[in-house]
Amino acid sequence: TLPLAWQLDTGIDVPDVANLVFFKIVRSATKFxxxxxxxxxxxxxxxxxxxxxxxxxxxxxxxxxxxxxxxxGGHEGGAGVPLSTRLFA
Structure with a gap:
């Protein structure tokens, strides 16, 4: 079984995982x-x-x-200014 990276941050339990391979940048400490x-x-x-x-x-x-x-602590994305506000304000 080879879980995908996005599956590994969603609360699954796969005890067979013996190797973790990171091919993507992660900046959320929680997800990492x-x-x-x-x-x-x-x-x-x-x-x-x-x-x-x-x-x-x-x-x-x-x-x-x-x-x-x-x-x-990483970088937990905060609530930024909505795109519609940035474009039309």
Missing amino acids: WQMVGRGTRLRLDLFGPGQDKGSFAIFDFCQNLEYFGQNP
Whole structure:
């Protein structure tokens, strides 16, 4: 099973996830840590009888880990000025 990135931030529980691959930039701390949390799910016998998942790997091609190391709170998009107001005001 290979869940898509957008599926990993919607509250699913896939304990078989052993590798997380980031091919998109994430700036929401909530979404990022939810995605990382998917790898922390325990899974007995994932690699065979008695071979439980004890860790997981993150492959980050968009420097998300670096970004959240420097900006732990991320950037939670706030309510900006609506487009109609910007265009017609």
